[in-house]
Amino acid sequence: MMNINRRGIREVFDEYVGGYNVSDPKIRLKKEHTYRVADNAERIANSLIMKDERERDCPVDVDQAWVLGMLHDIGRFEQIKRYNTFIDSKSIDHAGFGADILFKDRLIERFLPDISKAEEELFDFVIRNHSEYRLPENINDIYRTYCNILRDADKIDIFKVNCEVPLEDIYNVPIQEMRQSKVSEEVKECFREHKAVLRGVKKTPADNIVGHICLFFELVYPESYKIAKEQGFVNEMLDFETDDPETAAWFEYMKKELEDFPQTVI
Numbered sequence: 001m002m003n004i005n006r007r008g009i010r011e012v013f014d015e016y017v018g019g020y021n022v023s024d025p026k027i028r029l030k031k032e033h034t035y036r037v038a039d040n041a042e043r044i045a046n047s048l049i050m051k052d053e054r055e056r057d058c059p060v061d062v063d064q065a066w067v068l069g070m071l072h073d074i075g076r077f078e079q080i081k082r083y084n085t086f087i088d089s090k091s092i093d094h095a096g097f098g099a100d101i102l103f104k105d106r107l108i109e110r111f112l113p114d115i116s117k118a119e120e121e122l123f124d125f126v127i128r129n130h131s132e133y134r135l136p137e138n139i140n141d142i143y144r145t146y147c148n149i150l151r152d153a154d155k156i157d158i159f160k161v162n163c164e165v166p167l168e169d170i171y172n173v174p175i176q177e178m179r180q181s182k183v184s185e186e187v188k189e190c191f192r193e194h195k196a197v198l199r200g201v202k203k204t205p206a207d208n209i210v211g212h213i214c215l216f217f218e219l220v221y222p223e224s225y226k227i228a229k230e231q232g233f234v235n236e237m238l239d240f241e242t243d244d245p246e247t248a249a250w251f252e253y254m255k256k257e258l259e260d261f262p263q264t265v266i
């Protein structure tokens, strides 16, 4: 197995990001997001190892989960430089772009000089698919496990970003418009069905908030729910300030619905 030297990897990462405009808040946001996703991935992987000691069914490597977190959004920096936006539909699929930078342009050699062919294939797949709506069905358990760890780790931090960056900046709309926004029926339906909202379905600013709240339904691991609940950002998102009575009633409904979700895993 490849040697994962965390200090070295952090240094290469900082050096790589240093090549971009670090005074741009978007670059800083993605840099900090990366570190947090790596930490989340490590914690989730650790919870699976502990489970493994009892059940011996999950050969997860914590360092690999961590390094996947460090590399997953590497495409963001070049995306911001070239297109000045995070919105994939207006620029480029950042996940595939990042995987190309790592494995076609060979940036990976700076991070993990002794990575094997098989490990590369796994990393390429996990990074390329980290923001897909659904994973392909026919993948093996180990691919699925690393995908799920990274996707959970990323979603947990999306809740945080939603609370810490002003909504007007994330969604590019004036606060007034945000407060008068309605929630579309199709988006409400996704929430009622407890599933994530496809990008194209979201039409209003409030749809984006509900869409992000719906990611909570898609977390896979008990540890992910634990981290998300500890951080409390989903609750903060549910306190969305609105002047529209219909939207206010909808957020109250969501609050009640999420109070005891998930019932089974914790």
Ligand SMILES: [Fe+2]
Pocket: 072, 073, 094, 095, 130, 131, 154
């Ligand atoms: Fe991403």
